Amino acid sequence: MLDALAHALRTIDPDRPALLGATRSGAARVIVRRGELAELADGYAAALHRRGLTTGDTLGVAVRPGPRGLAVLLAAYRLGLRVAVLDPTAGPDVLAARLALARPDLVVADATAQAAAGWARPLARRAGLALPPLAALGPLATVGPRLPGCAPALGRRSGPLPEPVSGDGDAVIVFTAGTTARPRAVVHSRASLAASLRAVTDLVAPERGTTVLGGTFFVLAPALTAGARVALPARRGVRLARQLAALAPANTYLTPPQLRAALAAGARFGGRVWTGSAPADAALLGRVRAAGAAQAWGVYALTELFPAAAVEAAEKGAFAADGQAGDLVGHPLPGVRTALGTDHELLLAGPAARDRYLGEAPDPWVRTGDRATPTQDGRIVLAGRLKDMVLRRAENIYPGLYEPALHVRGVELAVLVGVSDGQGDERLVALVQPRGSSDPRTLRAALAAPLARMGTARPDAVLFGEVPLAGRSRKPDRKAAAAHCAAQLATHHGGRR
Known part of the structure; x- marks a missing residue:
């Protein structure tokens, strides 16, 4: 590649633009x-x-x-x-x-x-x-x-x-x-890198002469090879919304935090939108479709194997609407093989899998750290990170199995974290971030049904506030979220908010 x-x-068109930036108005430079x-x-x-x-x-x-x-x-x-x-x-x-x-x-x-x-x-x-x-x-x-x-x-x-x-x-x-x-x-x-780039090309199929919005290497290489021009995304939501309006890209690659920032700024989408590197729930993909995108895709990928699976908003939304637990990430992409390890850990292999970890022997199977429950038709449903497991009253609770159900209308982001109860056990706490000016009382009423369906995994407390993010991909920072929840519970004497 x-x-x-x-x-x-x-x-292929050597005099045409390869990379575009954005002015304050969103116009291309x-x-x-x-x-x-x-x-x-x-x-x-x-x-x-x-x-x-x-x-x-x-x-x-x-x-x-x-x-x-x-x-x-x-x-x-x-x-x-x-x-x-x-x-x-x-x-x-x-x-x-x-x-x-x-x-x-x-x-x-x-x-x-x-x-x-x-x-x-x-x-x-x-x-x-x-x-x-x-x-x-x-x-x-x-x-x-x-x-x-x-x-x-x-x-x-x-x-x-x-x-x-x-x-x-x-x-x-x-x-x-x-x-x-x-x-x-x-x-x-070199072989696994080439296989990764081919997989992206086969999945997205960028076309000559079109505009692609995105900034990662796995966006740049396939798009430029096909003869498309690539616009690097603006950093701020308002400018990103203007950029989308000015460019009308055929394919847009943004992380979930970037999508939320663009949506908050009133962005309109077109063509196909792709997101990954952090969890993208059905509600977020649905909002992107409602904002004009022809398709909105969530891509499941790891540094060790990119990309591994993909799911479109309609399929993910139907799965969530059925009330099924877990996070549907779709069918494995061609060439990707799956298996289950200890405690249902998802294992992946394929031509795009990394060769090894530096200083270690090669291993064809990638341990994802994600707990999975494959469906009968071969789709992958994630049930949470193994390391995020909360042990409460001798019961193992995997947050990723239940968090998708918390993303009701008006919820921007929600996580489940464990907080010490001071007696050797953990309390399960839901930290819910409202979207915009959503009323917490209305949200609490909307969350009643999903919480009731959680059975013995129902959280001990539901708190409203901003979910901390960390890292370059701006994933939820569970350690910081747990610390925030612990402080809030201590301030309110452990009462439910």
Whole structure:
């Protein structure tokens, strides 16, 4: 796929825009054209090659999503390098541990990332960015414009390039979890990365000449290969709503928090909308359809296997309307195999599955950490994260089995968390975030029926408030939610609110 992308950028409308940004009004502005992006990737490949990097070497990348980041990835792929994705939001201690594990031969970073590790550390810390000191990053080069104190520029070299590397091998390292003592990282091979991109292409089928709204690598590569132009989403809901109106994209990829922000700003959708990286309930997908989308899809994907399954709003809504417990994520995509492990943990395998975890032996089966209950027709229904299980009165309660039922009209987001009762047991608490100006009294009445159907898993308390989010994908932060609920219950003497 990436070889095909490099070729397509030169041969399919090279003078047409590849990546678009947005003005304040939402109108498109051209960031880079297709031919320019191909030349940028060639220049970076020549510069990396001149620095002596060769097949199998590791390149650390701390570059914001955009044309330079994509061009660096294409250059690394051409040379057969292994890319270690470095996230400045991980914190300096965690990032230092990850660097020690990946041991990159060179780190390329843009000026913003370097400023966060240098003179702007106090400001960056306030914004949630924290890197180790520049000296701790190892050999370092700057991609894009330099600021005072930045490392020397990687530059863009001209001249003959080595032939593109063929065959398999490590392609990318993505850190997912772990501690400073034992970081954990997913290693995708060139083959599994290619299979992932083919799966996205087969699922979405982007078309030449259309506009796609989205900012991740798995959006950019298939869309640009097909000859579509990609608009990077605006960060704020109001501007995102204007962008949607101005562009009328054929395909839109947004996370659930981005969708909620756009909907709150009155956004209208068109074409097909895709969402994932965090739970997307039937109510949210239904709201997207009601706001004009022809289709609204929830995609179940993991860093270890992307994508794994998909479900459209109508199918998910029908499942929820039947009162069935759990979160329907749809049929496994072609090539994806499923199995159940201990305690009904969902196991996945297939061509797009990661090769291994860094420092560990290869394993064809991915342990998802999700508890699942497959349907008779082979669809996957998630019953919650195993680690989120709440133990109350010797009963195992999996929040994901019941949370979808709490998303009634007027509810923006809802989670179930365990809170210590101070006597060695846990209380089950529902934290419900109203949508907009929804009246909590009305919501409580609407929740009565779903709560009654929960049987012995009915929560001990229902609290209304904002559900904390965390991480780049802005998933519900259950630890913070539990702490918030514990404080609220203590303040109100454990009474039901």
